[in-house]
Amino acid sequence: MVLTSSFQFQDFQHYVDVNTNQTKAFTYTRGANPTLEIFEQKIAKLENGECVKSFALGMAAISAAILGLIEQSQHILVVNTIYGSASKFIRHLQCLGVESTIIHVSETADIFQHVQDNTKIIYFESPSSQKFEMLDLEMISLFSKKKNIYTIMDNTWSTPLFQNPLCFGIDVVIHSCSKYIGGHSDIVGGILVTNFDTMQKIEELGCNLLGGTMSPVNAWLAIRGLRTLPVRLEKQEESIKEIIDFLKNDSRILKIYHPMISTPKDICQKYLRGYTSLFGF
Numbered sequence: 001m002v003l004t005s006s007f008q009f010q011d012f013q014h015y016v017d018v019n020t021n022q023t024k025a026f027t028y029t030r031g032a033n034p035t036l037e038i039f040e041q042k043i044a045k046l047e048n049g050e051c052v053k054s055f056a057l058g059m060a061a062i063s064a065a066i067l068g069l070i071e072q073s074q075h076i077l078v079v080n081t082i083y084g085s086a087s088k089f090i091r092h093l094q095c096l097g098v099e100s101t102i103i104h105v106s107e108t109a110d111i112f113q114h115v116q117d118n119t120k121i122i123y124f125e126s127p128s129s130q131k132f133e134m135l136d137l138e139m140i141s142l143f144s145k146k147k148n149i150y151t152i153m154d155n156t157w158s159t160p161l162f163q164n165p166l167c168f169g170i171d172v173v174i175h176s177c178s179k180y181i182g183g184h185s186d187i188v189g190g191i192l193v194t195n196f197d198t199m200q201k202i203e204e205l206g207c208n209l210l211g212g213t214m215s216p217v218n219a220w221l222a223i224r225g226l227r228t229l230p231v232r233l234e235k236q237e238e239s240i241k242e243i244i245d246f247l248k249n250d251s252r253i254l255k256i257y258h259p260m261i262s263t264p265k266d267i268c269q270k271y272l273r274g275y276t277s278l279f280g281f
């Protein structure tokens with residue numbers, strides 16, 4: 001674990017070379033740090049992403065992505081099943097001249113009716129918070145690319161082991177590491193994964209100027225979290241299966257919300273790994 005805040009240059013020439021971008025080196029942990037980089041490289045592999053940045057919290061990753069990609073007078077389309085504070089943050093941007101519409105969606109195509117000429121971002125979760133509803137990622141990304149709209153998706157509930165939205169054309173993937181990735185209830189953190197061009201747009205304001213960088217201690221603990229993630233998920237899925245079987249036999253339970261039960265099978269099969277084997281798909 002490298003806890004260094006400011007790194008030492010070898011000599012004056014090294015300082016000049018680094019500052020004129022002729023050579024790369026760690027200079028200050030707000031921008032980059034060896035322990036953060038190890039964590040970010042692991043996430044890049046797991047999410048199939050070109051660029052990753054780690055953050056102090058999931059909310060820091062969310063706000064960095066949005067502020068990096070939106071401008072005054074533009075519009076953000078939000079599916080209403082997202083995490084509440086993300087929704088609150090987007091609505092708050094009204095004071096900076098950013099419009100937003102929060103919509104209820106029964107099926108993926110409903111989203112497209114609400115797109116405006118100035119829509120720049122579609123923000124959603126799949127599976128979503130509370131009811132774990134799933135959307136058709138490829139349908140959203142194909143539509144958005146044609147209209148020059150960025151898609152930002154919070155993939156916290158699936159983890160990078162169960163779903164990789166970038167493989168289906170989504171532009172930015174967010175995780176709150178305070179949940180499954182941390183996994184041991186001793187860290188908070190966030191992660192943002194995207195392609196090279198989109199990261200170029202987000203990095204300066206979203207990462208460097210806002211300054212929501214993850215601490216190296218938390219990155220080190222998040223790396224440990226990744227090591228235990230597969231066994232934790234396996235055990236959790238076994239437990240979920242038992243809980244669902246139990247609830248199904250209770251006449252007081254009207255509906256069970258789980259992607260494999262309350263979402264069309266074809267969507268689950270297309271996007272989710274892991275869950276499917278347990279549910280006999």
Ligand SMILES: Cc1ncc(COP(=O)(O)O)c(C=O)c1O
Nearest residue numbers: 057058059083154156176178189
């Ligand atoms: C799905 C989801 N996304 C994002 C967040 C925000 O993450 P954090 O609490 O790490 O800022 C949360 C927090 O509960 C969440 O549940």
